[in-house]
Amino acid sequence: MSNVAKSITDIKSIKRLLIANRGEIACRVIRTCKKLGIESVAVFSDADRHAQHVQQADLAVYIGASSAKESYLNAQSIMDAALKIKADAIHPGYGFLSESTELITLCQSNDVIFIGPSVESIADMGSKIEAKAIAQSLDIPTVPGYNGDNQDSATLKSESEKVGYPLLIKASAGGGGKGMRIVNSASEFDEALTLAKQESLSSFGDDRVLLEKYLVRPRHIEVQVLGDSHGNVVHLFDRECSIQRNYQKVIEEAPVSHLGDELRQKLFDCAVRLGKHLSYLGAGTIEFIVDADTQDAYFLEMNTRLQVEHPTTEFVTGIDLVECQIKVAKGEALTFSQDQITVTGHAIEARLNAEDPANNYMPETGTIELYREPTGEGLRVDSGVSQGSDISPFYDSMVAKVIAYGVTRGLAAQRLLKGLNDFSIGGFKTNQEFLIALITRPAFHQELTTQYIAKQFPEGWQPWGEEMHMAIAAAAYAEQGQYDVSNMQAGNPWQRKGSWRVTDLSGTPASAWFCIEHGGELIEMSVQGRAGDYRVRIGSDLDEKNAEQFHVMLTRPNESQSEVTYWQVEINNTRVSLDILFSENQKVSLSSPRLNRSYSFVTLEDSLLGPAAELKDNSTSIRAVMPGIVTDVLVKTGDKVEEGETLLVMEAMKLIHNLSAPCSGVVKDILCAAGDSVADGALLIDIDPDETDD
Numbered sequence: 082m083s084n085v086a087k088s089i090t091d092i093k094s095i096k097r098l099l100i101a102n103r104g105e106i107a108c109r110v111i112r113t114c115k116k117l118g119i120e121s122v123a124v125f126s127d128a129d130r131h132a133q134h135v136q137q138a139d140l141a142v143y144i145g146a147s148s149a150k151e152s153y154l155n156a157q158s159i160m161d162a163a164l165k166i167k168a169d170a171i172h173p174g175y176g177f178l179s180e181s182t183e184l185i186t187l188c189q190s191n192d193v194i195f196i197g198p199s200v201e202s203i204a205d206m207g208s209k210i211e212a213k214a215i216a217q218s219l220d221i222p223t224v225p226g227y228n229g230d231n232q233d234s235a236t237l238k239s240e241s242e243k244v245g246y247p248l249l250i251k252a253s254a255g256g257g258g259k260g261m262r263i264v265n266s267a268s269e270f271d272e273a274l275t276l277a278k279q280e281s282l283s284s285f286g287d288d289r290v291l292l293e294k295y296l297v298r299p300r301h302i303e304v305q306v307l308g309d310s311h312g313n314v315v316h317l318f319d320r321e322c323s324i325q326r327n328y329q330k331v332i333e334e335a336p337v338s339h340l341g342d343e344l345r346q347k348l349f350d351c352a353v354r355l356g357k358h359l360s361y362l363g364a365g366t367i368e369f370i371v372d373a374d375t376q377d378a379y380f381l382e383m384n385t386r387l388q389v390e391h392p393t394t395e396f397v398t399g400i401d402l403v404e405c406q407i408k409v410a411k412g413e414a415l416t417f418s419q420d421q422i423t424v425t426g427h428a429i430e431a432r433l434n435a436e437d438p439a440n441n442y443m444p445e446t447g448t449i450e451l452y453r454e455p456t457g458e459g460l461r462v463d464s465g466v467s468q469g470s471d472i473s474p475f476y477d478s479m480v481a482k483v484i485a486y487g488v489t490r491g492l493a494a495q496r497l498l499k500g501l502n503d504f505s506i507g508g509f510k511t512n513q514e515f516l517i518a519l520i521t522r523p524a525f526h527q528e529l530t531t532q533y534i535a536k537q538f539p540e541g542w543q544p545w546g547e548e549m550h551m552a553i554a555a556a557a558y559a560e561q562g563q564y565d566v567s568n569m570q571a572g573n574p575w576q577r578k579g580s581w582r583v584t585d586l587s588g589t590p591a592s593a594w595f596c597i598e599h600g601g602e603l604i605e606m607s608v609q610g611r612a613g614d615y616r617v618r619i620g621s622d623l624d625e626k627n628a629e630q631f632h633v634m635l636t637r638p639n640e641s642q643s644e645v646t647y648w649q650v651e652i653n654n655t656r657v658s659l660d661i662l663f664s665e666n667q668k669v670s671l672s673s674p675r676l677n678r679s680y681s682f683v684t685l686e687d688s689l690l691g692p693a694a695e696l697k698d699n700s701t702s703i704r705a706v707m708p709g710i711v712t713d714v715l716v717k718t719g720d721k722v723e724e725g726e727t728l729l730v731m732e733a734m735k736l737i738h739n740l741s742a743p744c745s746g747v748v749k750d751i752l753c754a755a756g757d758s759v760a761d762g763a764l765l766i767d768i769d770p771d772e773t774d775d
């Protein structure tokens with residue numbers, strides 16, 4: 082009895098918890114506080130007075146000016162707030178003060194519980210030099226390189242020769258992908274070292290560096306661990322975070338696909354060994370890089386906090402990591418043992434940022450004018466914003482995380498795609514379409530390395546141009562024509578008798594040509610294919626090789642399943658879901674929460690009678706109405722001609738066209754001859770009109 086009594090009194094109580102953070106992670110911690118019946122306290126800067134985390138918390142305390150240094154990075158100000166409001170504990174979230182020894186030290190001296198590991202764990206793992214040395218002492222493989230204390234330039238230079246090139250100079254105190262420099266050859270080393278040391282000193286207040294062999298094709302694989310104050314350290318399996326830009330994660334998933342059992346187990350063992358060595362308390366992550374070619378794995382670093390990508394692990398293990406953090410900080414033991422933790426299914430997370438991926442990922446700021454989060458089975462959105470929220474320049478650009486779960490990786494990816502498609506956010510640019518492009522590349526199901534983005538978008542990513550949308554509309558127009566066989570009227574490009582239709586050997590319609598009206602112009606297109614699989618060419622270039630070509634595959638929504646209302650469209654290997662609507666007046670509309678476009682279709686014949694024909698009013702010349710070959714010129718210079726008289730025959734798109742005089746007069750000039758290939762709109766015959774014609 083006395084033992085039980087003792088252990089109960091050892092458990093501290095947390096009734097009121099202050100969250101020393103902002104944005105989505107503050108909101109995330111508030112959710113678990115609500116679940117555990119704990120009062121949550123938000124802190125805020127000037128810029129965040131109306132922020133979501135302030136509105137969602139039970140209480141909120143102002144901590145300083147907008148710049149992070151004066152508020153979220155100001156440990157004393159946060160401690161003052163905690164004391165003022167009598168908070169029992171502080172949760173640091175990630176970033177800001179989460180890995181700072183200053184806030185824990187203040188917590189200790191003011192008897193406030195810090196929800197995180199000990200000051201020693203943070204100090205040991207906060208320095209990459211130190212952390213690597215500890216890993217080495219535990220026989221955990223580390224990336225070959227130099228992590229010695231001797232930091233003079235001559236030593237570093239001679240060590241660099243041993244490491245070989247390419248190598249990476251890393252700031253020992255670095256983090257968040259900052260403070261890293263690739264050196265490709267010995268001649269670049271001295272300058273790179275000087276710059277790396279300067280950068281490191283100004284960003285982290287510490288100019289110590291380490292040298293590492295630069296792996297050319299690595300995967301980033303990490304292991305989640307949890308420890309309590311009773312000596313238990315368990316792992317919660319692995320995550321893959323190889324899709325990175327600038328050494329920062331963009332897409333993360335749990336568990337890792339394509340990892341040998343033996344290697345996976347080895348990573349778990351290493352992670353738990355390090356955790357036990359540190360008597361680790363709370364949630365932590367041990368990061369590794371794995372050479373994709375050799376399968377050699379190396380320890381990178383340990384992050385002594387909750388990570389951005391923790392929801393993927395929560396999905397597959399069913400464990401609330403924030404709840405565990407709070408409980409072990411109170412002194413409770415973990416309620417599960419290693420063999421009670423299992424992984425079911427697969428989860429993938431995408432980080433939605435306010436940035437312009439087409440413009441070197443420049444951060445964007447502004448007010449969120451439109452905001453609607455997607456919902457659906459297996460979908461979780463962690464965010465800290467709502468309609469009307471401001472994205473200020475003071476903090477990082479992550480707006481929300483979309484996390485999808487499925488029993489298979491394929492289903493998780495499918496749901497993530499739907500979630501990203503259904504996310505409505507407007508007011509500034511985001512990386513939404515870039516994320517969609519990332520997860521819809523075939524390589525997403527074949528090979529992930531940290532070079533993924535560079536390899537998939539060697540010239541940088543660009544959003545879909547108008548032409549991509551036109552190509553989808555054209556394919557849909559053709560698809561609808563074939564699908565709706567009862568439709569014998571004008572709107573059906575395949576059924577309609579017109580000069581633009583060609584049949585293949587089996588007599589099935591195979592190609593169609595028509596114009597899309599866009600911005601007051603008529604743009605010619607050709608569509609080839611059938612049954613959901615089309616090649617679309619845009620433009621009037623007769624030389625097909627020069628015309629821009631799109632491969633469009635369409636799957637119409639299954640009408641018996643009312644939930645699925647979107648067409649699945651794959652264009653040049655990128656997949657999207659869209660609403661496609663056809664209206665009577667030959668209009669095709671594409672819409673999704675992020676997109677709204679309508680195109681009017683005109684057959685080539687109609688285009689001659691429609692707006693294009695207007696151009697020919699009052700004309701005194703004959704121009705090519707489409708690209709083609711002049712087969713016959715029926716007049717010569719000086720001939721008298723009557724309006725409507727056929728002067729020239731052209732063959733275009735496998736059909737014969739008779740071109741007639743637009744007015745009566747005398748042939749002034751003939752600018753072509755039989756056999757010539759002429760471009761659309763080319764001047765063919767010029768007529769000197771009769772005076773009386775005016």
Ligand code: ADP
Nearest residue numbers: 255256257258259293294295296301328381531
């Ligand atoms: P940070 O503290 O900034 O997170 P890490 O050491 O964890 O720094 O490295 C961040 C990322 O940089 C890794 O996920 C990986 O993509 C890349 N990286 C780090 N070390 C190497 C290396 N030796 N070779 C190749 N890539 C590396």
Ligand code: ADP
Nearest residue numbers: 321337338339489490491525526527528529530
């Ligand atoms: P499955 O039959 O379930 O597709 P696989 O072992 O081929 O089995 O793939 C498991 C999952 O991992 C699939 O969703 C696949 O797309 C994905 N995948 C395949 N290769 C890789 C890779 N190199 N890196 C990451 N994921 C991969």
Ligand code: MG
Nearest residue numbers: 257368381382
């Ligand atoms: Mg890291």
